[in-house]
Amino acid sequence: MSRGAASRGAMSGGAVSEGVATAGASPATDALPFNARGVAAIYKFEMARFRRTLLQSLVAPIVSTALYFVVFGSAIGSRISTVHGVSYGAFIVPGLLMLSVLTESLANASFGIYMPKFTGTIYELLSAPVSSLEIVLGYVGAAVSKSLLLGALILGTASLFVPIRVLHPAWMIAFLVLTSASFSLCGFILGVWARSFEQLQFAPMLVVTPLTFLGGAFYSIDMLPHAWRTVTLFNPIVYLISGFRWSFYGSADVALGVSVASTGAFLALCLALIVWIFRTGYRLKN
Amino acid sequence: MTAALSISRLTKTYASGLQALKDVDLEIPRGEIFALLGPNGAGKTTLINIVCGIVTPSGGRVLADGYDVLRQYRAARRLIGLVPQELSTDMFETVRHTVQYSRELFGCRRDPALLERLLRDLSLWDKRNDRIMTLSGGMKRRVMIAKALAHEPRILFLDEPTAGVDVELRRDMWQLVRGLREREVTIVLTTHYIEEAEEMADRVGVINHGSLILVEEKRRLMKQLGRKELTLHLSEPLRAIPEALSDWRLTLSADGTEIQYRFDSVSEHSDIPALLRRIGELGIGFKDLNTRQSSLEEIFVGLVGRRAAASAERDVALSTEER
The missing domain is CATH 3.30.70.100 (Alpha-Beta Plaits)
Known part of the structure; x- marks a missing residue:
């Protein structure tokens, strides 16, 4: 279609998508209301970055997890017989998995969007015909993919140390996907908010990791004194780990429904914040 | 005929209170090379960034080939390419991948033939598999241009494109711009090198303190004010x-x-x-x-200087009245 016709299409009150369909100067530009190629470009770019930093993104978390098994599983586990009828080594697997998935989701997504801000290449993202939803899909999709891959590898590593059974595999996958998606979204928000590498490290180091350690990753909250147990219930990570552990062994610190609702609520909160960020251009467009 | 770019009553006030643009009106026809001149902090980059979607305007309207850059941003942005002032690239990426990324980000299909032509035109073909971090400043600038042209834009913004580049690249750039004009690409150029505007532009706009103080055909401007x-x-x-x-x-x-x-x-x-x-x-x-x-530079300096003097006189008159 000619450019003149393109303009007429848009001017004659056609839908915006019609304008998109014809506006491109090149016949090679398809124009759909959804820029799938743009999303794929961001996703592939992020995955390429992941491949370039495999040592940091994949090997380091796996080595750390293996060390946790050696220290907690073997050294401390030998003094604890079972927890909720599960050997201590096996009991900590869901918590450890969650710890890695949470921190990696947060780190990957936050770094992914922070780096273009830091290097200045954000200009290209903001000037491209990609919607805020598409930008989030690209970055968060890549961060979730990395986290799931990491989760699978950690599960594989754990199975070398302890026998693992998964009673509810569908729930286990659902929890893993929901958690990595929520924390990747949270990481995206963090990356947009951060103005320095120090701020970027703040949430993973000083908020998420302590909360995960105190959220029942290595123990059941039933093992705590009553007062501390009540305090722990204010920690949102407790619900994630509890639900995830239930999918493995069928036992939980809190009811499954509460765990699912908490994860969903966290996801909704992150989504709402991202919508606000793109509507206002907070720390992106001003 | 729809203008390539139509800007009306555009304003921008940053959160700090700085009024970067004040009621700017500008119309640029298709295929024109328009040079936007102004001192540092005059509002040139803010204007470009608003058109490209990088900065949100406080008021006014911008149409790119008839498409509203806010409401019909997909259609508008497809038409626009930007070479920013800063050398902002992904240092760890290869030249080929980064240009390919730009094309796909704009929703275009891969086109190896176009990519090759583009990289050859910009003398980057031999460097296509090199990481950007290994390139010289001039080569990086060429990569920025290749990225901006990867989706075949109809309107190209060149924000200080030859700042800090050698004579060879500057000449190549001028040649490239002339080639784009032959293909009826509209070009908006900001520059501190007045000879660049003098060499290439059809019309010149002078912006100062956020106001577009003059828009004139280059030849007429030189005739009138020279x-x-x-x-x-x-x-x-x-x-x-x-x-x-x-x-x-x-x-x-x-x-x-x-x-x-x-x-x-x-x-x-x-x-x-x-x-x-x-x-x-x-x-x-x-x-x-x-x-x-007199050169365009002398005209520009004279214009900005006269405005500054007039503004200072107004301030003095006001303060005298207040007393």
């Missing part, structure tokens, strides 16, 4: 300008060997033949003469 200077190289030095030449505003060089006559090319009646006749009658011999027209 000053001309006639210099006579005398055979014998003079001690002073003779009284008989007082009708013309002449100056004598310190050594008395040159007479200079400055005049506005349009507004002032120069009457050079009469001057030369009179000089001949007075027996003043000259061995050579030449004329020179």
Whole structure:
């Protein structure tokens, strides 16, 4: 279609998508209301970055997890017989998995969007015909993919140390996907908010990791004194780990429904914040 | 015919309170090369960033080929390419991948033939598999241009494209811009190098303190505002300008060997033949003469300077009234 016709299409009150369909100067530009190629470009770019930093993104978390098994599983586990009828080594697997998935989701997504801000290449993202939803899909999709891959590898590593059974595999996958998606979204928000590498490290180091350690990753909250147990219930990570552990062994610190609702609520909160960020251009467009 | 770019009542006030743009109106027809000049902090980059979607405007409207850059941002942005001022690239990526990424980000299919042509045109083909971090500054600038052209934009913004680049790249860039103009690409250029605007632009806009103070065809601008200077190289030095030449505003060089006559090319009646006749009658011999027209840079400096002086005068008048 000619450019003149393109303009007429848009001017004659056609839908915006019609304008998109014809506006491109090149016949090679398809124009759909959804820029799938743009999303794929961001996703592939992020995955390429992941491949370039495999040592940091994949090997380091796996080595750390293996060390946790050696220290907690073997050294401390030998003094604890079972927890909720599960050997201590096996009991900590869901918590450890969650710890890695949470921190990696947060780190990957936050770094992914922070780096273009830091290097200045954000200009290209903001000037491209990609919607805020598409930008989030690209970055968060890549961060979730990395986290799931990491989760699978950690599960594989754990199975070398302890026998693992998964009673509810569908729930286990659902929890893993929901958690990595929520924390990747949270990481995206963090990356947009951060103005320095120090701020970027703040949430993973000083908020998420302590909360995960105190959220029942290595123990059941039933093992705590009553007062501390009540305090722990204010920690949102407790619900994630509890639900995830239930999918493995069928036992939980809190009811499954509460765990699912908490994860969903966290996801909704992150989504709402991202919508606000793109509507206002907070720390992106001003 | 729809203008390539139509800007009306565009304003931008940053959170800090800085008013970067004040009611800017501008229309740029298709295929034009428009040079936007202005001192640092005048609002050039803010204007470009608003059109490209990088900065949110406080008010006003921008249409790119008839598409509203806010409401129909997909259609509008597909048409626009931007070479920003800063060398912002992903240092760890290869040249080929980063240009490919830009094309796909704009929703275009992969086109290896186009990619090759683009990289060859910009002398980047041999470097296609090199990481950007290994390239020189000039080469990085070429990569930025390749990225901006990867989706075949119809409107190209070049924000200080030749800042800090060598002569060779500057010439290549000018050649590239001329080639794009032949394909009817509209180009908006901001530059500190006035000779660049003088060399390439069809029209010139001057922006200062967020206001577009002038938009004029380059030739007409130079004709209207350009000053001309006639210099006579005398055979014998003079001690002073003779009284008989007082009708013309002449100056004598310190050594008395040159007479200079400055005049506005349009507004002032120069009457050079009469001057030369009179000089001949007075027996003043000259061995050579030449004329020179003021450059766009001198015009620009003069314009901005006059505005600043007028603004200062207004401020003084206001403060006097207040007292």
